[in-house]
Amino acid sequence: MSLTDFFTDLFNPDLAFLPKALAVAVMSSIVCGVVGTYVVLRGMAFIGDAVAHAVFPGLAVAFVVSGNLVLGGTIAGVLTAVLVAVFSQNRRLKEDSIIGIFFAAAFALGIVIISRAPGHAGSLQQFLFGSITGIPDSDLYVVGGTALFVLLAVFSLHKEFVTISLDRESARALGLRVFWLDLALYVLVTLAVVISVQTIGNILVLALLVTPAAAARLLTDRLGIMMILAPLIGALSAFLGLYISWSWDFPAGGTIVLVLTVVFLAAWAFSPHQGVLARWPARRASRSVGAADPLSSELVS
Amino acid sequence: MTVALQAGDVAVELGGRRVLDGIGLDVRRGELVALIGPNGAGKTTLLRTMLGLQRPAAGRVLVDGCLVRPGRAAIGYVPQRHEFAWDFPISVANAVATGLTGRLGLFRRPDVAAWEAVADALDRVQLTGLAHRPVGQLSGGQRQRVLVARALASRPSALLLDEPCAGLDMPTQELLGLLFADLAREGRAVLMTTHDLLGAIDRADRLVLLNRTIIAAGPPGELVGDPAPWAVTFGAGPDSALARMLKAAA
Numbered sequence: 001m002s003l004t005d006f007f008t009d010l011f012n013p014d015l016a017f018l019p020k021a022l023a024v025a026v027m028s029s030i031v032c033g034v035v036g037t038y039v040v041l042r043g044m045a046f047i048g049d050a051v052a053h054a055v056f057p058g059l060a061v062a063f064v065v066s067g068n069l070v071l072g073g074t075i076a077g078v079l080t081a082v083l084v085a086v087f088s089q090n091r092r093l094k095e096d097s098i099i100g101i102f103f104a105a106a107f108a109l110g111i112v113i114i115s116r117a118p119g120h121a122g123s124l125q126q127f128l129f130g131s132i133t134g135i136p137d138s139d140l141y142v143v144g145g146t147a148l149f150v151l152l153a154v155f156s157l158h159k160e161f162v163t164i165s166l167d168r169e170s171a172r173a174l175g176l177r178v179f180w181l182d183l184a185l186y187v188l189v190t191l192a193v194v195i196s197v198q199t200i201g202n203i204l205v206l207a208l209l210v211t212p213a214a215a216a217r218l219l220t221d222r223l224g225i226m227m228i229l230a231p232l233i234g235a236l237s238a239f240l241g242l243y244i245s246w247s248w249d250f251p252a253g254g255t256i257v258l259v260l261t262v263v264f265l266a267a268w269a270f271s272p273h274q275g276v277l278a279r280w281p282a283r284r285a286s287r288s289v290g291a292a293d294p295l296s297s298e299l300v301s
Numbered sequence: 302m303t304v305a306l307q308a309g310d311v312a313v314e315l316g317g318r319r320v321l322d323g324i325g326l327d328v329r330r331g332e333l334v335a336l337i338g339p340n341g342a343g344k345t346t347l348l349r350t351m352l353g354l355q356r357p358a359a360g361r362v363l364v365d366g367c368l369v370r371p372g373r374a375a376i377g378y379v380p381q382r383h384e385f386a387w388d389f390p391i392s393v394a395n396a397v398a399t400g401l402t403g404r405l406g407l408f409r410r411p412d413v414a415a416w417e418a419v420a421d422a423l424d425r426v427q428l429t430g431l432a433h434r435p436v437g438q439l440s441g442g443q444r445q446r447v448l449v450a451r452a453l454a455s456r457p458s459a460l461l462l463d464e465p466c467a468g469l470d471m472p473t474q475e476l477l478g479l480l481f482a483d484l485a486r487e488g489r490a491v492l493m494t495t496h497d498l499l500g501a502i503d504r505a506d507r508l509v510l511l512n513r514t515i516i517a518a519g520p521p522g523e524l525v526g527d528p529a530p531w532a533v534t535f536g537a538g539p540d541s542a543l544a545r546m547l548k549a550a551a
Contacts, residue, residue, distance in 0.1 A: 159411075160407070172354050175403040176403055223390045223395070
């Protein structure tokens with residue numbers, strides 16, 4: 001299918017779900033790209049994964065009682081984030097162990113809850129791997145509103161998030177409430193995850209948080225540019241992924257994630273300063289200098 | 302000289318164990334005080350208590366005559382270098398600006414006055430030329446100066462430095478020692494923990510020997526001549542390298 005045909009389908013009234021899916025995918029990619037910048041820079045990928053799984057019981061409850069999915073997922077995600085933050089105060093157990101316990105428990109609870117719903121196998125697959133056909137109009141507004149709120153919150157708390165990311169002890173000495181700021185960030189990650197789950201699925205949503213920001217990190221040493229590049233990479237990959245998925249009848253979530261992975265690999269290889277190809281001549285030069293003079297290899301590095 | 306930092310009979314307990322006891326310490330404006338002791342002596346805990354990050358089990362800490370509270374007191378804090386995320390994609394100037402985050406308050410961006418304070422702090426540590434360089438590209442000595450500039454950005458009356466010279470080569474230690482002495486001469490109270498005994502003897506106005514409590518305190522000239530408190534502080538015998546070093550320094 002050509003790009004023109006794809007655009008024609010986007011404006012076809014009989015395929016109204018397609019532009020809705022594209023809008024949700026692009027909006028959630030932008031939000032995940034911005035929030036994911038902090039996730040990547042703070043090494044929070046595991047907690048991002050935990051939150052992604054933790055929203056599942058909330059989504060399941062909302063689905064079973066025909067409630068609002070975004071609200072249900074947010075409550076479950078925030079509750080898990082609070083539990084992780086509180087239990088992590090016990091220094092005998094490291095935070096990753098607590099996260100491992102609660103995200104598995106939350107996901108298990110979600111599976112138990114969804115198993116009580118009639119026709120749960122289809123619903124489960126929809127939650128786990130995403131679906132572009134089942135997005136109601138109301139969700140479009142909820143996702144748009146939530147995306148706007150998350151972006152506003154991130155930009156309002158940007159300097160606080162940067163300060164606690166750089167050095168937590170100094171942040172405390174400056175009077176910042178590190179615990180509450182961590183919690184605020186977890187809530188924003190949760191919201192970004194919840195609005196992304198519908199198109200990309202619960203299992204793969206971590207890629208939307210981590211991959212664009214990681215690719216952007218390879219391309220720049222400037223935080224501001226990274227926060228522009230990450231959502232841009234996410235949004236373009238979401239568009240391209242949806243186009244490929246529509247053209248070849250692939251699952252949307254999986255295709256978007258594969259496109260993101262290709263972009264990441266391209267950044268890893270071709271990044272102007274940190275890319276493998278850019279560093280290769282320098283490595284060769286240092287090896288040859290090192291071979292000539294054992295001391296000079298240290299000087300070069 | 303006015304007392305900027307004052308610890309009055311401070312005791313600190315961690316996990317039910319008393320790690321500091323009976324600490325009485327004044328640091329005056331214009332004075333560089335070096336806190337010396339073995340690993341586990343409680344140096345960093347004392348700094349955290351002076352910052353208001355650790356609640357004392359007994360006694361109190363005053364900063365400019367007021368009870369210390371994080372973010373309220375005029376203290377600049379320089380943590381150990383490894384505490385800072387040097388791989389974070391941020392420029393030197395922006396890293397220094399984070400020293401003003403608490404003072405600016407929520408939802409406020411740094412204004413012209415804030416950027417002027419950042420420029421002054423960078424100028425003070427001679428990093429103006431590197432203001433736009435990513436922090437990850439700096440050497441160890443430059444990184445230490447970034448942390449000092451960040452602490453200076455809020456124009457504090459007291460500076461607390463946690464092992465600022467650890468892991469640096471001798472010329473860089475020398476340069477930083479001069480900088481800390483100058484920062485004190487400009488009217489700040491400077492308290493630093495250090496394992497660099499020679500540097501402390503050379504630069505500090507006063508040495509404080511700490512091991513759970515203050516063993517001895519005084520000008521370097523006085524303390525270096527008496528090996529007894531050093532032996533108590535470090536548990537070192539008369540034939541130890543420390544004793545020989547003190548003899549040479551005296």
